Amino acid sequence: MLEKLHISEFTKSRPRRSNDNALVESKNGAIVRGWLGRAHIPADHAPAVNGFLRDHLCPFLNFHRPCLFPSEVEGPRGRIKKRYRQQDVATPYEKLKSLPDAENFLRDGVTFEQLDKTAAATSGLHAAKAVRVARRQLFRDLADAGTSAA
Incomplete structure (x- = not known):
């Protein structure tokens, strides 16, 4: 039986699906690391990064890309x-x-x-610009906090 999906779920593997890990890792490499880089993100900055992914990147990827x-x-x-x-x-x-x-x-x-x-709230072009602005702000906030992440 298929699980109920939520449109904003991102790179999460499904239980009892052993072949999902390759799909998840390919998404992490192509999308998440492409947008956030490969540097380690300290745990105290994880809420800000998760907020960016949830509020900006996931809606852009799911509705406009x-x-x-x-x-x-x-x-x-x-x-x-x-x-x-x-x-x-x-x-x-x-x-x-x-x-x-x-x-x-x-x-x-x-x-x-x-x-x-x-x-329909925004066009694909405006959504892409908003994601880039939000990412820039996230990186500024991380840099102001004195971390080497991203």
Whole structure:
């Protein structure tokens, strides 16, 4: 049985899914480390970093950053191959909405109407600028605190 997903969950593996760790680590390498760098973040700064991820980066990635999703195509020898085509580009939120019975994957109390309002609140360009501004401010705050993180 599939677990109920929340659109803002980020790089968290699912219980009893042994192959999720590679997915989580690839997201950490490609996304989190790309935005925050590879330096160690001291524990006393973790709430500020988590706040940035929760309030700025996750909404940007889920509602505004397009991703390629594969289509399965049968090859000439009957093998199934994954193809990444232009028509398969969508944001994670758009992909979630396109799934059959997508409402069943939302947490209790969360509706697509609420999520649509969140997605439409800003354009992708404005969201990207806001994330960069928030990241700059986070790094300034970390630097003012005298840490070498990021």
